[in-house]
Each structure stands twice: as C-alpha cells, then as structure tokens.
Amino acid sequence: MxxxxxxxxxxxxxxxxxxxxxxxxxxxxxxxxxxxxxxxxxxxxxxxxxxxxxxxxxxxxxxxxxxxxxxxxxxxxxxxxxxxxxxxxxxxxxxxxxxxxxxxxxxxxxxxxxxxxxxxxxxxxxxxxxxxxxxxxxxxxxxxxxxxxxxxxxLLLRPEFLHIRQLVRKRAGNIERLLVFYGGSDPTNETMKVLEALEFSRINGIYVDVVVGNANPVRSAIQEQCARLNFQYHCQIDYLSLLMDGADFSFGAGGVTMWERCYLGLPSVVTIVADNQRESTEATARFGAIWNIGFYDDVCVQDYVNVLHRALINPISMVKMSERALRLLGNSxxxxxxxxxxxxxxx
Missing domain, CATH: 3.40.50.11190 (Rossmann fold)
Known part of the structure; x- marks a missing residue:
C-alpha cells in the first residue's frame, strides 16, 4: 500500500x-x-x-x-x-x-x-x-x-508518550522546573516574551528548558538569551516528551503540543497564537485542564510575569489542573x- x-x-x-x-x-x-x-x-x-x-x-x-x-x-x-x-x-x-x-x-x-x-x-x-x-x-x-x-x-501520540503516561508521576504542585515551547516556528515570538518575563521575575532555584525548532527565525537570539540567563536551550529535538514529563509547569501554544502536555498531566498556560487554536483552547480551559492567557496580540511580558507568579503561589491549582488534564485525555x-x-x- x-x-x-x-x-x-x-x-x-x-x-x-x-x-x-x-x-x-x-x-x-x-x-x-x-x-x-x-x-x-x-x-x-x-x-x-x-x-x-x-x-x-x-x-x-x-x-x-x-x-x-x-x-x-x-x-x-x-x-x-x-x-x-x-x-x-x-x-x-x-x-x-x-x-x-x-x-x-x-x-x-x-x-x-x-x-x-x-x-x-x-x-x-x-x-x-x-x-x-x-x-x-x-x-x-x-x-x-x-x-x-x-x-x-x-490523539496521535508518539510511542514514548504512551510509555511515559503509564509511569506518569502524581504532581505535587510545587514548581522546580519550567518548560517553554511555542512550536517549531513560533511566528508570534512568544518565546522571547516569556524569556523577558522570566528575567524580570528573577526566579531562583528553578530550572528552565527552552525548546525551539529549526524553523524559528530568531533561534540564535533565543540561544544567546538562554546562555545569558543560564537556561537550557534545545533545538529541533526528539525528546520533548521527557522534558514535559520532567517539568512542573509549562508555557506554550495551543495545538498538538497542548494535547501532549495534557496527556502527561503537565500544568500549562496556553497562548492562542492562531485563530484555529481558539475554540479548542477555550474549551480545554473551561474544562480546567489548562490556563488560557488569551490571544497573543493581547498578551504582553507583564501578563507572563503575572501568570508565573500566580502559578508559583498556587500549588493546589497546579495539582487540580494536572488531574483535569489527565482526565480529559484519559481515554486516548x-x-x-x-x-x-x-x-x-x-x-
């Protein structure tokens, strides 16, 4: 065939x-x-x-x-x-x-x-x-x-997601590791906005993974920013599932990776970066499986600062979000x- x-x-x-x-x-x-x-x-x-x-x-x-x-x-x-x-x-x-x-x-x-x-x-x-x-x-x-x-x-899932889901850990709600990933190209440049927010927030004792794809036109600038802030930079990787499993909170877009994060119970704040993501992102937020920060045009660096602060002081909310995400994708x-x-x- x-x-x-x-x-x-x-x-x-x-x-x-x-x-x-x-x-x-x-x-x-x-x-x-x-x-x-x-x-x-x-x-x-x-x-x-x-x-x-x-x-x-x-x-x-x-x-x-x-x-x-x-x-x-x-x-x-x-x-x-x-x-x-x-x-x-x-x-x-x-x-x-x-x-x-x-x-x-x-x-x-x-x-x-x-x-x-x-x-x-x-x-x-x-x-x-x-x-x-x-x-x-x-x-x-x-x-x-x-x-x-x-x-x-x-949901179409790579085998490693299926394996990790069988062993997925129950999240305690405390944030010690962050994941930042806005897709392979990130056409709205959300990654840079989040990096500015993390720098402004002066987070201490939190490990940060930043992922980009080869299609990202400003990946070199992101790499330089990560080196300056002592964040871990990853480009065009095949181990995203491991980073999602290890993270306690994530910044990302709607679309395929939103479902992957939900499948592993990773609490996340989602930015709508395209009109086609709006309906599913809003519905998933109403279910309680993610936080929806809104359409990218309306989201500024301070909004990312605020949502990070909200996540850091609300471990119970992180636990509940993880549980709702796992429930939503439970029959995959x-x-x-x-x-x-x-x-x-x-x-």
Whole structure:
C-alpha cells in the first residue's frame, strides 16, 4: 500500500501540521505501508529535514496557488507513480473542490482537520481536538459514508508518550522546573516574551528548558538569551516528551503540543497564537485542564510575569489542573494500532 500526504509547513504556517503527519506516517510505515509527502517549499519549510529523516518528499513550487492549481501539481506528481492507494490531506486551504479534482487519481482520500469550517469529500476524517459538540460538528460537512475519528481519544501520540503516561508521576504542585515551547516556528515570538518575563521575575532555584525548532527565525537570539540567563536551550529535538514529563509547569501554544502536555498531566498556560487554536483552547480551559492567557496580540511580558507568579503561589491549582488534564485525555489510545492507521491499512 502506498500513502501520499499533502501537507505544508513554514515559518508563517508553523510546523504542527507536518509533525502530526510525520507521526502518522511513521505509524503507517511501521505497519508496512509506503509513505510519500507532497509539500511546498518556502521560508522555514521542512522538506530537507524530512528527507534527512528518510521520507520521500516531492517538493512543490514555492508560492500561493489556487486549489485547482495545487491539485494539478499534485496530479502531475501522482501520474508518475505506480500505486495510488490513499491521499491524506492536512491543509486549511484545501476543501472538497481540491478533493473532487484529486479523487479520480487515488482510491481513497483521508482528511486531518481542526476547524470544521468547510466541506470535504473523503472516506475518513480525523479531528483529535476537544471542542463544544465535537462529535457532531462534521455531520453536514462530509459524506454520510465517511468514517469519523473525533476527539482527544484519537490523539496521535508518539510511542514514548504512551510509555511515559503509564509511569506518569502524581504532581505535587510545587514548581522546580519550567518548560517553554511555542512550536517549531513560533511566528508570534512568544518565546522571547516569556524569556523577558522570566528575567524580570528573577526566579531562583528553578530550572528552565527552552525548546525551539529549526524553523524559528530568531533561534540564535533565543540561544544567546538562554546562555545569558543560564537556561537550557534545545533545538529541533526528539525528546520533548521527557522534558514535559520532567517539568512542573509549562508555557506554550495551543495545538498538538497542548494535547501532549495534557496527556502527561503537565500544568500549562496556553497562548492562542492562531485563530484555529481558539475554540479548542477555550474549551480545554473551561474544562480546567489548562490556563488560557488569551490571544497573543493581547498578551504582553507583564501578563507572563503575572501568570508565573500566580502559578508559583498556587500549588493546589497546579495539582487540580494536572488531574483535569489527565482526565480529559484519559481515554486516548493507549496501546496497539491507532484506529486511523488500521482503517487506512484495511482500505
């Protein structure tokens, strides 16, 4: 079986879409499928990094294209391939118009989405987010025959997260280690704002891990700031789960890593850095699994100072947040083949 994945990542888009598709690809490959990626180039793209990881990547032209133009370029690539089983698309700019043009060239289409704001013609749809009425919000957007995998119980998780969850520690609420991570590109530069807040707060006796990706355009400045403040700097790592497990509190964005933090019961303050994160972040905050500090445009350094102070003096709140996060993600796939992978393989 050969699976193709249409996804993009860049400094402006971020890397979350690519990272969750890489995880799904690794699961499929482990189960015996062949996987290829179709990705546009551009500032902060991850094509080279993915090729270094061993994936076959078809690099598409840099720029902005209509759905029809995008589909034409994909079809030109597919026409040179011998086997065309599944096309997985994880892209907010593509909908049923793109699907319908691709359909004659592949057996099945699968969609990964978060927004539930456009129609798709697909056999399978995955939305692993928690949101109001998440089980019904695609009812009018996909064919009745589409298999839906909705909610945190279908969270895509790397094996190390599953292992750590089995051994996850009960958090005492005291903060001795902080984690700062705003995604691979951090287009709103929240990392620097948090570093300023930590410096202003003059925290003593607290170990700080700061994580960035290769797509972060100011990573060198962040590294210099970390060295000056005696914080530990990490770039494009594959051990984020260990840092989450070791941390007592975290600063981060919404999206995939918010769910990973919740899965390990890590208390965190979440900044909404894109409109597509708003609904799930607000719903998760209402559940009590995170603190929502708001949309990045409205968040300043002093806000981060204030929320850190609030966390430091409220260990009971930290314990309760951890418990709520674990409860929210309690039914996530713990072992065995992920249902989406199984469905794709059964084709």
């Amino acid at each position: 050969h699976v193709y994945i249409r996804v993009d990542g860049s400094t402006s888009i971020g890397t979350g879409h690519v990272m969750r598709c890489v995880l799904l690809a690794e699961m499929l490959i482990q189960a015996g499928a062949a996987v290829s990626f179709l990705m546009r180039t551009g500032q902060g793209h991850l094509c080279d990094w993915m090729e270094q990881k061993g994936f076959q990547v078809f690099s598409m032209r840099e720029g902005t294209f209509t759905q029809s133009e995008d589909a034409d370029e994909v079809i030109a690539i597919l026409n040179d391939q011998a086997r065309l089983d599944w096309m997985i698309v994880d892209h907010y700019g593509l909908d049923e118009q793109w699907d319908n043009k691709i359909r004659p060239h592949v057996r099945h289409i699968a969609v990964i989405d978060d927004l539930a704001n456009r129609k798709h013609t697909c056999k399978l749809l995955l939305d692993q987010n928690y949101a109001p009425n998440f089980e019904q919000r695609y009812d009018s957007l996909v064919p009745s025959s589409c298999q839906l995998f909705l909610g945190p119980s279908y 796939t713990e072992a065995g083949m992920h249902p989406v992978v199984k469905t794709i393989l059964e084709g």
